[in-house]
Amino acid sequence: MRLGNKNKSKDTNFDPLAQLRDICSKAGIRLTHQRLEVFKEIKSAHDHPAAEDIYGRLKKRMPTISLDTVYRTLATFEKMGVIRKMHVLDDHARFDPNMERHHHFVCTKCKKIIDFKWPDFDELVLPPEITDVGTILEQQVEVRGVCKKCAKSK
Numbered sequence: 745m746r747l748g749n750k751n752k753s754k755d756t757n758f759d760p761l762a763q764l765r766d767i768c769s770k771a772g773i774r775l776t777h778q779r780l781e782v783f784k785e786i787k788s789a790h791d792h793p794a795a796e797d798i799y800g801r802l803k804k805r806m807p808t809i810s811l812d813t814v815y816r817t818l819a820t821f822e823k824m825g826v827i828r829k830m831h832v833l834d835d836h837a838r839f840d841p842n843m844e845r846h847h848h849f850v851c852t853k854c855k856k857i858i859d860f861k862w863p864d865f866d867e868l869v870l871p872p873e874i875t876d877v878g879t880i881l882e883q884q885v886e887v888r889g890v891c892k893k894c895a896k897s898k
């Protein structure tokens with residue numbers, strides 16, 4: 745089962761309840777309504793939202809949810825390997841639901857983060873000066889620039 749793919753044919757297979765039930769039973773935690781709502785929101789987000797963004801979106805249909813609950817739920821999902829936490833440009837932590845190997849373009853103006861694939865890079869063998877330092881767990885590229893929209897509005 746692959747999660748968080750932007751590919752349309754896979755999105756139609758997105759069954760958040762079944763996925764979360766599976767994840768919770770493996771992690772030995774309870775599947776609550778709030779967890780399900782946070783899961784649905786983060787897994788369908790394509791903009792690498794911050795916890796505050798998720799909270800703002802959820803609050804519209806779940807007025808009782810608290811920002812603290814959103815923080816804790818996202819932290820739980822991160823620990824379970826369902827989403828990734830990332831830091832860009834010294835901003836608030838952002839969350840990435842796409843667990844497939846990919847890289848990021850970060851706009852330094854609007855802080856938009858865009859996924860891209862780079863199979864050639866993924867195949868690269870890192871130089872010994874890096875591999876000598878320790879074990880490589882992943883190699884990911886963060887390209888920084890100014891997106892077209894921001895470049896135009898200058």
Ligand SMILES: [Zn+2]
Binds near residue numbers: 855
């Ligand atoms: Zn931008």
Ligand SMILES: [Zn+2]
Binds near residue numbers: 846847
């Ligand atoms: Zn991403």
